[in-house]
Amino acid sequence: MGDVLAEGYNVFNTNKSPEGVIKYLGAPQDVIGLIQSGKLGEHILLVRGGTTTFLAPALSMGAIGVITMSGAPESHLGILSREFQTPCVMTAHLTSSDSRYVVGETDDSHFEEIARELDGKRVRLDCTDHEVGRVVLAD
Amino acid sequence: MTATSEHRATYKQRYQDGDPGLRFQDLTYVGNFKGQEPIPDGILGDRMIRSRAKSGVLERVAKEGVLRDQFTIDELNDLNNYLAWNIWDVLVMRATEGVSGMIPRQEYEILAFMHEFYRWPEILRMTTDEVGAQGIMDIGASARREIGTKVNAVHDWCIGAVGFGMGRCGLLALEAIGPDDYIEESNEILKFMQRVLWGKRQDGYILNSQDRYRCRIHEQDFLDSIVDQVEHFEPDSPPHQAFTRFNAAAELLSFLDHYDCRLGLGDTGPYELPDGKLLILRDLFVNEEAFHWSDVCDDQGLPHCYTLALVIDPDLMSLEEIRVNDISTTFTRPKNYISAIVGGAVFAREKWNTPMAEVYNIPVADLGGHLTKVQNATLKLYQKTSRMNRRDLIWNGQYVYYVDMILPHLRLAGTYDKACKDYQLWEIDQRVSNYYYDITKRGFAQVTVPQKIFSGEGYLPFSDGADTRRSKYRWL
Numbered sequence: 001m002g003d004v005l006a007e008g009y010n011v012f013n014t015n016k017s018p019e020g021v022i023k024y025l026g027a028p029q030d031v032i033g034l035i036q037s038g039k040l041g042e043h044i045l046l047v048r049g050g051t052t053t054f055l056a057p058a059l060s061m062g063a064i065g066v067i068t069m070s071g072a073p074e075s076h077l078g079i080l081s082r083e084f085q086t087p088c089v090m091t092a093h094l095t096s097s098d099s100r101y102v103v104g105e106t107d108d109s110h111f112e113e114i115a116r117e118l119d120g121k122r123v124r125l126d127c128t129d130h131e132v133g134r135v136v137l138a139d
Numbered sequence: 140m141t142a143t144s145e146h147r148a149t150y151k152q153r154y155q156d157g158d159p160g161l162r163f164q165d166l167t168y169v170g171n172f173k174g175q176e177p178i179p180d181g182i183l184g185d186r187m188i189r190s191r192a193k194s195g196v197l198e199r200v201a202k203e204g205v206l207r208d209q210f211t212i213d214e215l216n217d218l219n220n221y222l223a224w225n226i227w228d229v230l231v232m233r234a235t236e237g238v239s240g241m242i243p244r245q246e247y248e249i250l251a252f253m254h255e256f257y258r259w260p261e262i263l264r265m266t267t268d269e270v271g272a273q274g275i276m277d278i279g280a281s282a283r284r285e286i287g288t289k290v291n292a293v294h295d296w297c298i299g300a301v302g303f304g305m306g307r308c309g310l311l312a313l314e315a316i317g318p319d320d321y322i323e324e325s326n327e328i329l330k331f332m333q334r335v336l337w338g339k340r341q342d343g344y345i346l347n348s349q350d351r352y353r354c355r356i357h358e359q360d361f362l363d364s365i366v367d368q369v370e371h372f373e374p375d376s377p378p379h380q381a382f383t384r385f386n387a388a389a390e391l392l393s394f395l396d397h398y399d400c401r402l403g404l405g406d407t408g409p410y411e412l413p414d415g416k417l418l419i420l421r422d423l424f425v426n427e428e429a430f431h432w433s434d435v436c437d438d439q440g441l442p443h444c445y446t447l448a449l450v451i452d453p454d455l456m457s458l459e460e461i462r463v464n465d466i467s468t469t470f471t472r473p474k475n476y477i478s479a480i481v482g483g484a485v486f487a488r489e490k491w492n493t494p495m496a497e498v499y500n501i502p503v504a505d506l507g508g509h510l511t512k513v514q515n516a517t518l519k520l521y522q523k524t525s526r527m528n529r530r531d532l533i534w535n536g537q538y539v540y541y542v543d544m545i546l547p548h549l550r551l552a553g554t555y556d557k558a559c560k561d562y563q564l565w566e567i568d569q570r571v572s573n574y575y576y577d578i579t580k581r582g583f584a585q586v587t588v589p590q591k592i593f594s595g596e597g598y599l600p601f602s603d604g605a606d607t608r609r610s611k612y613r614w615l
Contacts, residue, residue, distance in 0.1 A: 011474070012473075012475040012477075013473060013475055014475060014478075026240070027240065028240070028524075028525035029525070031521075032521070032522065032525070035518075047240065048237060048238060049236055049237045049238045049239050049240050050235065050236030050237060051236050051237075051239040051240075051241070051242070051244060051399050052391065052394050052395075052399060053239060053241045053242050053395050053399040053521075054239055056391055056392075056394075056395050056520075056521050057514075057517055057518045057521045059387075060388050060391055060392075060513075060517045060518070061514065061518075068236075069237070070235055070236055070237030070238075071233075071235055071236035071237060072232040072233065072236070073232070073474060074229075074230075074232040075233045075235065076233070076236065076401075077236065079390075079468065080387065080390065080394065082474065082475065082477065083383070083386060083387035083390055083391075083477065084384075084387040084391075085383070085387075085477055085478075091235065101235075101237075103234065103235050103237070103589050104582065104585060104586035104589055130473065130474075
């Protein structure tokens with residue numbers, strides 16, 4: 001296994017190991033733009049929340065992998081990524097940082113740091129473990 | 140693929156007396172039981188909290204008890220404690236999901252909770268007056284011979300857990316009410332919930348968690364007619380992929396049409412089939428005519444509901460536990476049951492009141508056209524939603540909760556039009572309208588609500604000697 005950049009909840013265990021360039025999506029317009037670009041399948045999607053509506057068309061159109069900065073497998077995005085069989089790592093934290101997400105106690109700097117560190121990196125998702133999903137730097 | 144000695148399901152152990160079930164999370168619950176042993180999730184949690192009840196309301200209840208109009212204070216407190224734990228059990232992990240980026244769900248949720256607690260009691264009382272206590276139980280029982288009905292676990296649970304539990308909890312947290320305010324109204328809401336759920340289950344329980352997370356409500360002959368239409372396939376085969384892809388896409392649209400909430404999804408089961416496989420029946424409500432934004436679903440010609448029969452091979456996934464929880468959602472250990480689906484069938488119900496005889500089967504080979512319609516509606520609804528301002532999003536979401544949670548019961552009782560016309564159902568109460576400006580202050584929606592409502596801290600009991608007739612008389 002290569003360098004593990006981030007870890008979080010593994011939504012469901014799968015041997016699928018999608019690889020792509022992480023793209024941080026901050027607004028619905030980003031999601032629509034990515035779909036219209038025709039490059040949805042080239043990216044691992046990084047989002048802040050664990051709700052499902054924000055990524056709705058991306059999931060429906062065939063997103064290959066998802067990383068969130070909050071939420072759990074019981075969250076709506078967790079449920080839907082399982083249904084789509086789209087590997088998903090939730091509440092990911094950077095292995096190089098001590099900052100962790102806590103409901104109601106996490107300021108924007110936590111999310112900004114994760115987006116800054118991961119956006120644009122080529123990675124693959126390792127979702128073979130029952131509980132822990134890993135974001136691994138691709139060769 | 141066939142089961143081997145390494146692939147052997149153990150989930151039936153969960154149904155043996157004394158089995159504590161698995162833990163699906165590490166957290167524990169305290170609620171109103173400070174100083175006592177914390178309560179876990181799942182089967183053991185249900186057993187522990189029931190053992191602390193003062194009344195028999197959490198055990199199997201006889202019909203006479205359900206028909207009785209008045210709960211005692213002990214019964215109200217037992218229901219309050221149980222629902223608070225049940226809410227924590229199903230939602231504490233979901234509630235970690237943070238901001239949506241699309242729909243301000245925490246904001247619309249808390250407004251709806253409080254609106255329901257204020258407004259539902261007189262509408263539910265009117266409905267009970269119209270059809271009688273037995274009529275309310277019959278509404279619940281109607282779900283035993285139907286698919287594509289919103290008289291389901293999540294809607295029925297929401298009457299009490301959300302309208303009473305979360306609504307009262309939110310108003311207590313906002314210090315708008317005290318613990319002994321609105322007792323009569325609390326009784327009205329909880330009686331309505333108990334009658335619908337009891338009529339649906341007919342085993343004396345009201346919640347799936349009381350029955351080791353089983354929601355086996357359908358009559359056998361009705362189930363047989365569904366199972367007869369199941370198509371069997373191999374995991375990862377083209378029909379498996381077509382079926383599971385459609386399941387996911389339709390489920391996603393059902394979430395989106397219901398503003399990112401669980402009201403669009405309704406699972407029942409698990410039903411054990413003669414060959415040992417498990418059946419889950421899943422309603423996916425992709426076009427709710429009560430919502431004006433569903434016009435994009437109309438444009439695509441989508442039905443009110445798709446119902447999927449999912450046949451799961453428990454040995455193939457070495458199933459250890461399966462829960463159909465009280466918000467109609469299936470969770471398993473191991474988590475990935477999709478890969479163990481070995482059969483399925485799809486049905487469509489065009490309108491909420493389409494007769495069962497007119498519900499039709501869609502062969503798996505024909506799902507491609509339906510998938511395209513679902514995807515088109517998803518994109519159009521997303522684009523439409525992304526153009527809405529924050530206030531519209533919050534009030535639309537509020538309506539999804541406040542109206543849709545009791546909509547199926549009012550429809551079947553024939554009181555929906557009366558509720559709209561004479562009780563101004565779709566108007567927003569001035570108190571709740573004013574709370575719109577309060578909920579973003581001091582992090583009320585994003586911090587206080589998760590702490591009080593989803594952690595179970597804020598469900599204060601009624602006083603032992605409180606008067607069950609009490610409403611609220613003083614604003615001091």
